[in-house]
Each structure stands twice: as structure tokens, then as C-alpha cells.
Amino acid sequence: MSAALTKVRPSVAPTTILNLVLVGAIALSMVRAGSPAGVLNPEGLSAAGQSLGAAFNPDLAPAHLRLTLAASGRTLAYAAAGMTLAFAGGIPLGVIASGSLGRSSRPLTAVTVACRMVLGLLRAVHELVWALILVFALGLSPLAGGLAIGIPYAGILGRVIADQLRDVPESRLAALRASGASETQVLLYGQIPGALPDLVSYFFYRSECAIRSAAVLSIVGLGGIGYRITVALDDLHYREVWTLVYALVLIVVAVDIWSAQVRRRLT
Amino acid sequence: MIDRESPTAIRLDSVTKAYAGSCAVSAMTLEVQRGEQVCLLGPSGAGKTTLLRLMAGMVEPSSGGITVFGTPLQDIRRGPELASVVGMMQQQLDLVPQLAVRHNIEAGLLGRWSTWRAVAGLLLPVQSHAAASAARRVGLEDKFFTRVDRLSGGEQQRVALARLLVQDPAILLVDEPVASLDPELATDLLSLLRDLTIETNKTLVASLHSPEFATNFFERVIGLRNGRIEFDLPSSKVSRRRLDALYQLNGRASGPESVSMTETAG
Numbered sequence: 001m002s003a004a005l006t007k008v009r010p011s012v013a014p015t016t017i018l019n020l021v022l023v024g025a026i027a028l029s030m031v032r033a034g035s036p037a038g039v040l041n042p043e044g045l046s047a048a049g050q051s052l053g054a055a056f057n058p059d060l061a062p063a064h065l066r067l068t069l070a071a072s073g074r075t076l077a078y079a080a081a082g083m084t085l086a087f088a089g090g091i092p093l094g095v096i097a098s099g100s101l102g103r104s105s106r107p108l109t110a111v112t113v114a115c116r117m118v119l120g121l122l123r124a125v126h127e128l129v130w131a132l133i134l135v136f137a138l139g140l141s142p143l144a145g146g147l148a149i150g151i152p153y154a155g156i157l158g159r160v161i162a163d164q165l166r167d168v169p170e171s172r173l174a175a176l177r178a179s180g181a182s183e184t185q186v187l188l189y190g191q192i193p194g195a196l197p198d199l200v201s202y203f204f205y206r207s208e209c210a211i212r213s214a215a216v217l218s219i220v221g222l223g224g225i226g227y228r229i230t231v232a233l234d235d236l237h238y239r240e241v242w243t244l245v246y247a248l249v250l251i252v253v254a255v256d257i258w259s260a261q262v263r264r265r266l267t
Numbered sequence: 268m269i270d271r272e273s274p275t276a277i278r279l280d281s282v283t284k285a286y287a288g289s290c291a292v293s294a295m296t297l298e299v300q301r302g303e304q305v306c307l308l309g310p311s312g313a314g315k316t317t318l319l320r321l322m323a324g325m326v327e328p329s330s331g332g333i334t335v336f337g338t339p340l341q342d343i344r345r346g347p348e349l350a351s352v353v354g355m356m357q358q359q360l361d362l363v364p365q366l367a368v369r370h371n372i373e374a375g376l377l378g379r380w381s382t383w384r385a386v387a388g389l390l391l392p393v394q395s396h397a398a399a400s401a402a403r404r405v406g407l408e409d410k411f412f413t414r415v416d417r418l419s420g421g422e423q424q425r426v427a428l429a430r431l432l433v434q435d436p437a438i439l440l441v442d443e444p445v446a447s448l449d450p451e452l453a454t455d456l457l458s459l460l461r462d463l464t465i466e467t468n469k470t471l472v473a474s475l476h477s478p479e480f481a482t483n484f485f486e487r488v489i490g491l492r493n494g495r496i497e498f499d500l501p502s503s504k505v506s507r508r509r510l511d512a513l514y515q516l517n518g519r520a521s522g523p524e525s526v527s528m529t530e531t532a533g
Contacts, residue, residue: 175361178325179434180350180378185385189374193365 082149089154094161122155204259354436
């Protein structure tokens with residue numbers, strides 16, 4: 001019995017081999033780099049200590065707090081604009097891509113497939129890349145920031161909406177059809193109620209992601225928390241950096257609390 | 268137009284339904300008169316559910332024809348028209364658990380509602396009288412705004428019945444309505460079903476696997492086994508021996524009784 005089992009399973013898993021190869025490659029490159037001092041910057045260590053120490057002592061001066069508040073507001077605005085665009089694009093595309101609005105007719109099937117492809121295209125490119133392209137095309141405008149988040153997020157939301165709508169048990173929908181419901185009515189009374197609780201918590205999770213993305217995107221010059229962090233880092237003002245980081249954490253936690261409350265009301 | 272006053276509600280003409288080589292229903296010929304209350308009785312796998320689905324137009328027969336009030340079933344348009352003629356309550360109920368009792372009952376009205384009325388039904392407190400009175404009829408008026416996933420199995424069964432009532436089809440097809448209920452609740456539900464059918468002058472075909480309930484609540488009992496009719500009798504004439512033969516294992520009917528049964532079949 002056990003002999004048969006060992007025959008089926010190789011004694012060393014392929015992932016273990018891969019990990020060993022990677023560790024070997026890293027070790028080899030360290031040897032090639034010479035002494036450990038060549039790899040680790042001893043001055044960097046004290047800089048790391050300084051910056052981590054500042055975590056317990058963030059800059060709470062009124063002027064910097066005002067700046068943090070403004071940067072947070074801008075980041076939130078980009079996130080909200082991005083999510084709004086994502087909803088505007090993702091909900092209709094997702095509903096059509098789910099194929100719920102008539103599964104029988106051939107032209108509609110073509111539209112469904114086209115929508116699925118568009119959704120794939122939108123989310124294939126990361127928001128940071130969209131930001132670089134859009135800043136190049138539109139300049140440093142708020143529109144570029146909103147679109148950079150809105151375009152890939154529409155692709156992601158649309159895909160999740162389509163999948164969730166399709167996951168509702170078919171027999172439930174067949175029962176609605178048997179009582180004379182049209183496809184739109186089946187969507188309203190069967191698929192949307194079935195998918196909504198999961199979708200709502202996913203929307204909130206995506207909003208958190210949008211806030212983080214907006215913070216990162218600001219680095220390309222759009223302004224906001226990320227931009228302020230890079231400026232403060234360049235000036236080695238670690239205490240200011242941490243104030244900004246805490247502001248970002250606070251926003252994300254606030255969204256999480258809000259989402260928990262909404263979900264409690266829904267279930 | 269479908270003539271709902273036609274004396275024959277459902278007619279099956281040597282209907283066969285085969286799934287992947289095996290026959291769920293084989294060469295069945297059967298008539299159900301308007302206003303009748305018929306029970307399909309038999310062990311699991313006898314073909315009760317398939318027969319009901321065939322009558323509901325949810326599956327197409329492999330061969331043979333089904334007419335409803337004299338109109339071929341396949342000629343009746345799917346959607347509101349079919350929904351006004353036949354309605355089926357499936358064993359797994361197929362309610363929408365996230366919606367309130369009210370919305371689940373109102374789902375039975377969708378065939379008569381416009382899309383806008385359906386949206387308004389979901390978003391606005393504009394309940395329909397039909398849904399409210401159906402809820403009252405099945406004893407769920409105090410649970411009208413409760414989500415269906417918070418209800419007990421017996422209560423969910425009543426929601427499904429109320430949905431079928433507001434759909435208001437001429438023929439009610441009900442698959443194993445009491446399979447998951449304790450005897451007391453089962454008695455309540457079956458008497459409710461019978462009373463409603465008589466009150467509203469409808470035709471009822473239900474499947475059960477309890478012979479006691481079948482003979483107590485229905486006027487006509489059709490015994491099914493392996494996709495064939497074993498007997499088709501008024502419930503007063505269904506004998507113990509016939510029932511024993513119906514539920515016998517391996518399909519080996521024995522003794523003279525089995526001979527008489529094949530004579531009455533089909």
C-alpha cells in the first residue's frame with residue numbers, strides 16, 4: 001500500500017527543486033558580488049533604523065497635518081472618481097458579459113463574447129501603466145488619475161459581476177422563467193439578489209484597493225499621499241513619511257468598518 | 268387560444284422520455300380530467316418527477332405527444348402563456364433565499380408584470396394584493412417581510428405554494444410537496460393544497476411516496492414503477508397488495524396479483 005503510494009508521488013516535489021535552484025542562484029550572485037559589504041550597505045542599516053524609529057514619532061505639526069489632510073483628500077477623490085468610472089463601465093459590461101439578457105439568440109451571444117473580451121483587455125494592463133500612458137496623453141490632469149484607476153477596475157469589476165451572476169443556480173432561474181418571467185425579470189428577481197451580498201463586499205474590497213492604487217499612482221506626479229511620501233523620503237523627513245502612511249492606514253480601516261456595517265445590514 | 272373549459276386537462280399519448288439510454292418514462296398513455304386531483308405514487312426512480320416535468324413543458328418528450336386542454340404543449344408559447352396554463356412546484360422549491368417572502372411570492376406574478384412593475388416591486392413598498400392574500404391563505408402573513416433563508420423547511424414549502432397560487436395556472440403540478448416535512452405539517456400542507464385546488468376549481472397532479480397520504484388526500488392514484496403505469500385507480504380501490512407490489516425490490520412482482528396488475532396497466 002505505502003510502496004504503491006511512494007511510486008505515485010515523486011520523493012521530491014518539483015516546487016522544492018525550483019526553490020533550491022533559486023536559492024542557489026541567489027547565493028551564487030552574492031559570491032560573484034564579492035564581500036557581504038558589497039551587497040549590504042552598512043550606512044543603509046542606520047538609515048533603516050532611523051526611518052523605522054520615526055514610526056513611533058510621526059510629525060504631528062499643524063502645518064504637516066494640514067498637508068496630510070489635503071493629500072488624503074486628493075487620494076480619496078482619485079479613488080472615488082476611479083470607482084465611479086469603474087461602476088459606470090463595469091456594471092453594464094459585466095451584466096452583458098454574464099449572458100443573462102437572453103441566452104438563446106445568436107447576435108446577443110456575439111455581444112456577450114465581445115464584452116468578455118473588452119473586459120479582459122481593460123484589466124490586462126495594470127493601473128500604473130494606464131497612469132503613465134494617460135499622463136502622457138492627457139497631461140497631469142485629474143481626469144488622467146480617475147481614468148487610470150477606472151479603466152482597469154471596470155475590467156475587474158465587470159469580470160467578477162459576470163462570474164457571480166452566472167454562479168446563481170440555474171434551477172432557481174428556470175423556476176422563475178416557468179412562472180412567466182422575462183430574462184430581465186429573471187435577472188432582477190433571481191440573479192441580482194443571489195449575487196448581491198458577495199458583490200457588495202467585493203465592491204468594498206475593491207474600493208480599498210482603489211485607495212491604495214490612488215496613493216501609489218500619485219507618484220507619477222498626480223499629487224496625493226504617495227506623491228507626498230516620495231517628496232518627504234527624498235528630503236529624509238521620515239517622521240513626515242509616517243504621518244502620511246498612518247493617514248493611508250486610517251482611510252483603509254475606515255472603509256473596512258463602513259463595509260462591515262453595510263454587510264451586516266445586507267445579511 | 269387554449270380552451271380552459273375543455274373537459275380533458277392533460278393528455279399523454281404514448282410518451283417516452285429517455286435520458287442517456289435509460290427510459291425515465293416509457294410509452295405512457297394517460298388522461299387527466301379538468302378538476303381532478305391525481306396523485307402519482309411510486310418508489311424513487313419510478314419516473315414521477317420526469318412525468319411532472321413533461322406535463323409542465325420543462326422537458327420535451329423523446330417520442331409521443333402531450334396536449335393540454337386540447338392544445339399540443341409544444342405549440343404553447345413559453346413565458347406568460349404557458350405559465351397561465353401549467354405551473355410546477357419542484358421538490359427543491361427553487362426559492363430565492365436572499366429575498367423576502369413577499370418578493371418570492373410576487374415572483375409568481377412576473378408573467379403578468381411589466382419590467383417596470385417588477386423593478387418597483389423590488390424597490391418600493393408597493394405590495395400586490397394577490398401576494399398578500401396568498402400569504403394569508405398559506406398562513407404566512409406575519410412572515411411576509413422575512414427573508415426566505417430565515418424560514419423553516421415547512422414555511423419555505425408554503426412560500427413555494429403561495430408563489431404557485433399567485434401564478435394562478437389552470438393546472439397545478441406539485442413534486443413531492445411533503446418529502447421534507449414531519450407528518451403533522453405534511454397533513455396541514457396536503458389539506459391546504461386539496462382545499463385550494465377545489466376552491467379555485469383547478470386541476471392538481473402531485474407526486475408523493477407515502478401511500479397513506481396518497482389515498483387520504485387524492486381521489487385518483489396512479490402507481491408508477493420503472494417509468495410505467497402499474498395501476499391507475501380511484502383511491503378507495505387501491506389495495507394493500509398493490510402497494511406492496513409497487514414498492515417491491517428488484518422489479519420482481521410475484522403471485523397472481525402481479526398478473527392482474529399488468530392487466531390494468533396503461
